[in-house]
């Protein structure tokens with residue numbers, strides 16, 4: 331990691347983002363925090379020991395969100411790591427909910443990622459981290475749009491990594507693929523397995539950032555599920 335140690339977590343108000351912001355601060359980072367819920371931003375701001383910078387942001391607003399990111403970067407006098415964690419999941423959603431997933435997980439993600447990369451390219455270095463999901467590996471009946479949105483993120487981040495590699499600049503792109511993490515997103519869902527605490531997930535995500543990994547499964551044992559998801563034939567998968 332470089333000396334200045336500044337990170338921004340887009341979507342830091344709860345769950346994985348909140349735990350990651352705390353983990354980054356525990357490792358000496360100054361942190362920029364964003365999300366829609368101002369009260370939770372204020373609360374997190376008070377709990378974190380290192381210097382924090384908080385900005386309300388709705389990532390669905392693809393014009394305003396990159397501007398807010400740029401303002402936050404200026405206020406922090408630079409950022410080394412930008413994590414895009416914001417995401418929503420609606421199961422069997424209405425049209426409004428399907429649109430919200432696309433606007434948050436796809437359009438908003440791209441708007442902020444492009445702004446982050448423009449900043450890192452001008453600076454000549456940096457680290458973009460995106461939270462996709464194990465759900466991106468296959469389509470599933472629970473929320474087809476959610477799975478597709480997460481597949482988009484993983485595919486997009488791989489493409490960005492290849493594109494940036496041609497510049498030769500030390501800009502890193504990390505795709506974080508969580509399995510199940512105990513957060514509001516999976517509240518009340520029965521029959522889940524290998525459910526991690528947000529704190530454990532955050533520790534493993536931090537380790538992936540420090541080691542500049544290309545892609546990681548959170549927790550690590552989800553690599554096995556990823557491998558199975560890739561090799562299982564349709565006739566077995568369809569019965570699941």
Ligand SMILES: NC(=O)c1ccc[n+]([C@@H]2O[C@H](COP(=O)([O-])OP(=O)(O)OC[C@H]3O[C@@H](n4cnc5c(N)ncnc54)[C@H](OP(=O)(O)O)[C@@H]3O)[C@@H](O)[C@H]2O)c1
Pocket residue numbers: 340341342343344345346347348364365366367370387388389390415416417418419434461462463464465507508509510511512513514515516
């Ligand atoms: N929990 C799991 O099992 C799991 C598994 C795989 C992947 N993930 C992914 O992990 C990420 C974090 O989810 P989580 O499980 O920690 O759930 P969570 O507690 O619901 O956190 C979601 C975060 O996204 C932010 N967010 C949502 N909509 C936003 C918007 N329009 N603008 C800005 N921020 C927005 C929320 O902030 P505000 O509501 O304050 O805006 C919150 O900070 C998501 O991308 C999710 O898809 C989670």
